[in-house]
Amino acid sequence: MFRPDSALKMKFTGVYFAGRQLSVYRRLLSDGIFKLLMDAVELTIDDKPSPERLTDTYFELTHRLLETDVPPGFNGDPWQYHLLSLVLGDDNTFSRQCETKQFHELDAGLKKAAGLDLRNIGAVSALDARSIRHMVRSKLMDLVPWVAELPSFESWPGWDLAPGHTPIKEAGVDPDITLANDLLKTDDWQSKLPDVAQFYRENGAGIFGRHLAFRWDSSETGAYLQGIEKPDPITFNSLVGYNNERKTVIDNTEKLLQGLPANNILLYGERGTGKSSTVKALLHKFGRQGLRLVEVPKQNLSDFPRIIQLLRGRAQKFIVFVDDLSFEENESDYKYLKAILEGGLEAQPQNILIYATSNRRHLVKEFFSDRESHSTGDEIRIQDTMQEKLSLADRFGITVTFTSPSQSEYLAITETLAQQAGLQLPREELHRLALQWEMRYNGRSGRTARQFVDWLTGEKKKRRF
Incomplete structure (x- = not known):
């Protein structure tokens, strides 16, 4: 029942060598799941592999693929989805050049190498859980015949049992899913090289094609960009008030996207006025037009x-x-930011702007001790230091000020948010409760209004109103 046939073994041998013959997409070989699958294939075509290693490799591979989330709309199995995600998200010479060049402008030799890689990767994608399970069990029976008598041997799991991998046809699926399905339908992935190149051009290569938002993470082991899987979903439609302030930020960002001169921006104002939300909302307005947001913690400014x-x-x-x-009295990390804003021998790239939020107009605390000294020399030095600190904010080309709302503005924000939430309450009652809330908690701000409406929505659902 489990005897391997020569045709299947020949197919596995061909797939093994196809998977090894990658040049442009060589990084795929270092991926954990790709390596496990190649190891499993190698062990099945080996004459005398270790039974223990063969079993462990198969079950580890199955475990990893069963944990792979396959989105609706994809017409393949978890292995194929993982493999295609690697291809469309790979950062290599070909994908990077595709970002900035038309297909006909790419080097002919590079296109040939990338096309051959796609043909080999397509061959590897054709392996399914059923055939690998069959080959592994056949090899085990040759090595350890009594293994077939184990009750569990007949019911080995495969990643084809992963929930959610059943093909689902939906309209409006993501572009990577559309291209992935097109690749699965063709016998020769090399013929789809122009489509793959166009995908990189429209979406970006590597991590910048897979994510719209990033966080700079730094630890003892190193520092790197970490893609954010689920960015804050805030949009401008859900933000109320401060229309003029937000228009300034939007207009400046549009200039960046159009390749026009644009300014770094400091968003200054009281807490809760929507400074950070304004920046985050830009991602959902312009992300598909090529905008990316990179959040850098203050403690990593030296990077x-x-x-x-x-x-x-x-x-x-x-x-x-x-x-x-903001910076405390004895902090000096502001110098790294100031060097970028001022521009030195290395100019700030035209595809990068710096947006910062702060509740301090000059970013750095100014103490009376900064103004005091006991000698003329000290006084000159301290005055120079103080001016250097206070001039940091001036290095931003645009400062957008978010002032705390007046009572009428606070109530207007509350009304709009309540309407968006579907709350039906007499206007006078809504105002009374909103004013009680701001006095009891965090003062007047857009954030306070949002927190009040969230509380009111929860109360309504508990049927207290």
Whole structure:
């Protein structure tokens, strides 16, 4: 029942060598799941593999693929989805050049190498759970005949049992799913090379094609860009008030996307006025037009030169976002930011802007001790230091001020949010409760209004109103 046939073994041998013959997409070989599958194939065509290693490799591969989330609309299995995600998300010479060049402008030798890789990857994608399970069990029976007598041997699982992989046809699926399905339908992936190149051009290569938002993570083991799977869903439609302030930010961002001169922006104002939400909402307005948002914690400002170098030259436009920017008396990290804003020997790239939020107009605390000294020399030095700190905010080309709302503005924001939430309450009653809320909690702000409406919505659902 489980004896391997020579045709299947020949197919596995061909797939094994196809998977090894990658040049442009060589990084796929270092992927954990890809390596497990190649190891499983190698062990099945080997004359005398270790039974223990063969079993462990198969079950580890199955485990990893059963945990792979396959989105609706994809017409393949978890292995194929994982493999296609690697291809469409790979950062290599071909994908990077596709970001900035038309297909006919690409080097002919590079296109040939990438096409051959796609043909080989297509061969690897054709392996399914059933055939691999069959080959592994056949090999085990040859090595350890009594294994077939084990009750569990007849019911080995495969990743084809993964929930949610059943083909679902939906309209409006993501472009990567559409291209992935097109690749699965063709026998020769090399013929789809122009479509793959166009995907990179429209969406970006590597991590910049897979994500719209990023966070700069730094630890003892190193620093790197971490893609954010689910960015804050805030949109401008859900933000109320401050229309003029937000228009300034939107207009400046549009200039960046159009390749026109644009300014770094400081968004200054009281807490809860929507400064950070304004920046985050840009992602959902312009993300599909090539905008990417990179959040950098204040404590990692010393990494700014490395971050700028990483983003320089990419086809996408980047907003490097520093939230809640301020410096205490003895902090000196502001110098890294100031060096970028001022521009030195290395100019700020045209595809990058810096947006920062702060509740301090000059970003740095100014103490009376900064003004005091006991000698003329000290006084000159301290005055110079103070001016250097206070001039940091001036290095931003545009400062957008978010003032705390007046009572009437606060109530107007509350009314709009309540209407969006579907709350039906007499206007006078809504105002009375909203004013009680702001006095009891966080004062007047857009955030306070949002928190009040969220509370009121919860109360309504509990049928207290």
